[in-house]
Amino acid sequence: MLGFLKRPIVVTAEVNLNMVSLTVASLLSRLWCLSYPRAVVFDEVYYGPFISFYMNRVFFLDDSGPPLGHMLLALGGYLGGFDGNFLWNRIGAEYTKNVPVWALRLLPALAGALSVPMGYQIVSELRFSHCAAIGAALLLLIENALITQSRLMQLESLLIFFNFLAVLSYLKFFNVQKHSPFSPRWWFWLMLTGVACACAVGTRYMGIFTYLLVLCVAAIHAWHLIGDQTLSNVRVLCHVFARAVALVVLPAVLYLLCFYVHLTLLYRSGPHDRIMSSAFQASLEGGLARITQGQPLEVAFGSQVTLKNVFGKPLPCWLHSHQNTYPIIYENGRGSSHQQQVTCYPFKDINNWWVIKDPERHQLVVSNPPKPVRHGDVVQLVHGMTTRFLNTHDVAAPLSLHAQEVSCYVDYNISMPAQNLWRLDIVNRQSDRDTWKTILSTVRFVHLNTSAVLKLSGAHLPEWGFRQLEVVGEKLSRGQHESMAWNVEEHHYRTSQEQRGQELELHTPMKANFSLNLSFMARFLELQWRMLTLQSEEAEHRYSSTPLDWVTLDSNIPYWLNPRSSAQIHLLGNLVIWASASMATATYVLLFLWYLLRRQRDIHDLPEDVWQRWVLAGALCGGGWAVNYLPFFLMEKTLFLYHYLPALAFQLLLLPLVLQHTWDHLCRTQVQRGVFSALVVTWYSAACHVSNMLRPLTYGDRPLSPGELLALHWRDSWDILIQKP
């Protein structure tokens, strides 16, 4: 029972001092004077408002990436006790007392710092020497651009961290696989790979490329496993299944989870929910929900409704009409029907109200019991304020000439009869006798005479139409398009027949019992879709750059400037490191092709295991660079230098590997090796020297005179801010 006492209790600790010192150094470099400058630096002005939104629990929509990164930044604010009250309006604005700058910047800085020892680990796990591993870590440590980016509230360092974590844990998993599959460590690293991948994707969409890379490498390894005939079929199946769960199912679930948390946190209505659908808006506290709470669910004949266009582009808007008529003759000499204008209006207005009328009855009130409107029913739409009927006819619309004009019918007695019957077509119906439901149903109005469909054309009317949006009858409707779909947003049962009472009704909300619960999946899908399709206005930016500029470091970004002392922070890389990293990548590719060609001719320069390692290292580090860099060439959005940093981080890992390979396999004689090591040492000192010279621009901690700045203006294409005396 007490057998364990027979032996002394021994704790053997193995401490890798390399790792420890690297970690300490990188923590120092990233955390030193973290809360300086106490001012908004560059993209903090972009991410800051989202942090405030999280603090205030207000819903927002950001198309730049999934919410995990934003949430992590907000976590810093939460831990630091930020109340969200700060106006993030311009770069350089001083932070007020209530902003915990240190805490807000802490998480990105920690992520940046931890990337350094992880770089060390990755190189060791690739079975390269400790020398190479230290080299990689030191490069990550002194690279100025990485330091600058980690010290601010920005997401790149988090992305690099998760990318590295994914690669590292996959390598650990792969190395454990060789001797003890299905052990707890094996499971741990496998799962961690999945988690890290999900986090990378959750931080930035770009993370998906690293995820795919890891997935590809895993698939190739699994394919080899399938070919291993010493394993039983069941065993192989287990292996494949475990990988599928950890690398496909788990990341998907975590991605959903991150949205779940996001949506749970943000439950209040805010400035961005206008572009969401009515149903989504109604699920947020405040805003639309306050209005729609308690309105009747089923639209009946006699209901008063506002109709919102589902597509909502270029602007979310409601079907609208007003006293003014179409001009008799347009500017280009074409004529119109001169009937009352029907438009789509992006603001709430009493003129947005319509009454659903049964063509067979003459009453405009809801009968008792209410007669619900069903799919396929023929209705008339009466404009609430002018009591004119929604009408369309074979007259070309004001701007979209191929479509029909939609108007509210005015009878001029000129042989132009009213054509105001519309068939209701519920798009998302469950059955053919489905009723028309407030908010939930998406409907189309098909004109009975001409089978034109009521549509938002997207064009802005000129002055005579008050720049409202044009509504047309699309005659040759090809397929379903959301711009033809409408939904009821606000809804009253109308009871009073007179005009006066009716106006009163419109102003006083009615009470009934109906609350709306949108499922998480529906909300997630809508949010994700809007995020992917949101077209932010093509923003030209002074410091934007093209992917080609990045490799050669042709551009930089001035992040912050102290106007008094000229101290400034720039996103500026270490020229020596960038150039040598690119050269190393090129060398790797050339060497790889050379070996590959030779192998095809059956000449094996490298032993098989060295070759395998060489390929794996290239696939992960070189591949990591490629997948994080090349896709930018296809993107049409505004790009900045910092988009290159994840690719650069991978490139920095590849550099020492190429050096070590040269030392091991290409330097044959002792003399060559001597020369080579001397070169490497010289090169590294040069890198350190450059890094030190650029330090004032990295930390921005020192006032700089124009002369000093001029001395740092190494390239014409760099923007160094030199103030004229």
Added chain:
Amino acid sequence: MLHVSPGIRGTDLPGLHVGLQATTLPARKVRARSALASDRSPVKRSRVGALSSLREARRGAGRTSTRLRGSPAPPPSYPARCSRELQFSESVLSPSRSPAMLCASGRLLAARAETSLFAPPGGRGPALRFPRRELHFPGQLNPPLWDSLTGRLTRHNASPHRRVILKWGRMQPAVGRGLAGSELRLRKSRCGSRAARSVGRDGAIQATARSPKPPRRSSRRFEEVGRQALLALVTLLSFATRFHRLDQPPHVCWDETHFGKMGSYYINRTFFFDVHPPLGKMLIGLAGYLSGYDGTFLFQKPGDKYEHHSYMGMRGFCAFLGSWLVPFAYLIVLDLSKSLPAALLTAALLIFDTGCLTLSQYILLDPILMFFIMAAMLSMVKYNSYANRPFSAPWWFWLILTGISLTGALGVKFVGLFIILQVGLNTIADLWHLFGDLSLSLVTVGKHLMARILCLIVLPLVLYMAIFAVHIMVLNKSGPGDGFFSSAFQARLSGNNLHNASIPEHLAYGSVITVKNLRMAIGYLHSHRHLYPEGFGARQQQVTTYLHKDYNNLWIIKKYNIDSDPLDPSFPVEFVRHGDIIRLEHKETARNLHSHYHEAPLTRKHYQVTGYGINGTGDSNDFWRIEVVNRKFGNRIKVLRSRIRLIHLVTGCVLGSSGKILPKWGWEQLEVTCTPYLKQTLNSIWNVEDHINPKLPNISLDVLQPTFPEILLESHMVMIWGNNGLKPKDNDFTSKPWHWPINYQGLRFSGANDTDFRVYLLGNPVIWWLNLVSIALYLISRSIIAIAMQRGAQLSTKVEELTRVLLQGGGQVLLGWMLHYFPFFLMGRILYFHHYFPAMLFSSMLTGILWDTLLRLFAGGLASSSLAKSVHATGILILILGTAYSFYLFHPLAYGMVGPLAQDPKSPMAGLRWLESWEF
């Protein structure tokens, strides 16, 4: 050069098309040139857009009545995916790389031996051309010899080294007949090789058992005749279906309005602009010319009657090329699968597809494009099949033909890049295997490489340039496309005012100039007596860019500080030099080009540019520094050639055009701004085009004419720009790539109402859905086979043959389908249903190969061979008859129908509208 005076402008051109939008300028708007478009095609007051303007019409493409097509942009190449696919298939499939190499080489030896044994003494007998070996080779196999072969093989099994076996394989020809030459390689067991594929020992013996009597030569000849007859039948059927009722309807259908018109342009030799390379339209023009069409029909809009104009030549030409698709597909499948039923099934699918039929019957680029794509594919497959006789005459023939067809495909549309990619991937894989074949010396590999470079890169490039040379030589008259091109380019066109013009070479103070933006389709710096409206910066005179020639484009260069008349003869001529500070005075309104710290009207981050001052007197915000890009300070500035930038002295911003279209108040001309971002983009670079200065000597512009490479480059830039400009509008329904394979929605070629003659481009749903199922089935069976092989499953030889057909033949075709389909998902431009048809051809070939192989595999499991045969034959027959019947049902779509729409039970198509989204 559409220039419409205010009177004409009262027509309802759909808005927003600056390129050709007529502009009313209240000032003295003088018609610089007689407007070609306006005298050729009076713009009618109708719902159809102005004909002469391609851009205009393309934008209006949402209207069905003017459904105008465009074609895919040049595909960005995505080699990664494809090469991964290729590597995958190779590492998995290629015997030469797997440990099972020995048995593969065993088969190879068998095959090799067989080639030498059974080919008729004459050498290349007809059997080689239609190599379906199961039928006529195995019967002759001589068992004793086979044994001796295997005996040798087992001996070599002891030695695992690959080189030994291959050497042995190489010696064989000397012993045998030498038909295969010394180049017999392992590689042949890969794609398309008949020799290695067809014969395994078991298969041979089984086949022997099946046909107890060795077929005689006469029977083989009989078979050969039958085979030729089948091919002839297929071709005949294809021609018959395509030419049936070709003249109906006798009016312009759909995109004929473009391509017919462009054909006319070639006949009239007027210059035009299109987003596609010229070959297709040149051929249409040629066909029209040869068939007696005189180029006088206007092709204004779909539905216009041809009347006495002869259009059948052009339609017939397209139908002729379209008819060849079927025999080509037949031959490709025959070559890939060595199976007649598979080829027949494919041919039936294509003959009976209403979509292919419709698309081949009109004056369109698609039949021409598909003809070249299939020709390239066929010749590639053929030259692959001659891999055992490299550098022989047929090998060269097919290789060169591949190159020519590739040029053809690319010369018609940029979609041709996909087939180039496919041939490229195939060639790279091919070379890689040759390179890995240690029995070949590096010199031989080098020869192979050179042959391919010559035939597949150099030859197509030369031909492609030749096409453009012809295009440019033929079109030598000024026409509707001038404005899209640079000033220097226009100087070539007779009728253009730059043609044979002579103007002073160097800019001097006092010169009257026009300034043109270097970016395509931005136009000339322009101003007019209209102010920016309230709310758009300062209420000063508008400055815009305008695509057409006009007196309001004229500016006078003045020194910034001297106001006197520079044309005063008492002053000496002073040239403008790089770095000088100048003023630009608008000649018509005498206001200076001006900028200040106000937001530009549309681009909020830029500064507004206005016309300011009275009679040339303004303020310091009128000063601009003129700089020549990449030149030294102090140099003179040349007309046309110098690329200049104008930098505002006070704000330091650069004059540029954002390319955005101003609203109605700006006459839908383009916005001019002063951008504070100093990056050099084409938007902010200008050149001087017209130059009037009586004090300077004129030189002829001919010295400034661009060289052929410059013309080539510029044409391509303009085409790419044009393609990128074809963006769909947000609020319109557009065809999405995922709609296509499911045949979601067709295209109206002609007519919409029940009284019209209606033609509707829609695939035969039976065929298309069968294709869809086949792709899924193929992917499933392929993964099953791949996993089974990776797990080391032992397949019987016969099954292995079939799986190889499935993996390699099917793989080739699947690759073709993917390459012609998936890139469309990445394209931002507007897409149409007909873009899917090249992919559809590949998918039909896959269907043919798949069902034949699957039926064989299934029937192979049956006990009796006669039963197996009949099961297989019945299966194929059912499929062919099924498609034929569905064609009978759906043929009115292609051949046209009049009468009630399909909702009406009296319509011939009643009950056939299986999807809500079909519109017939």
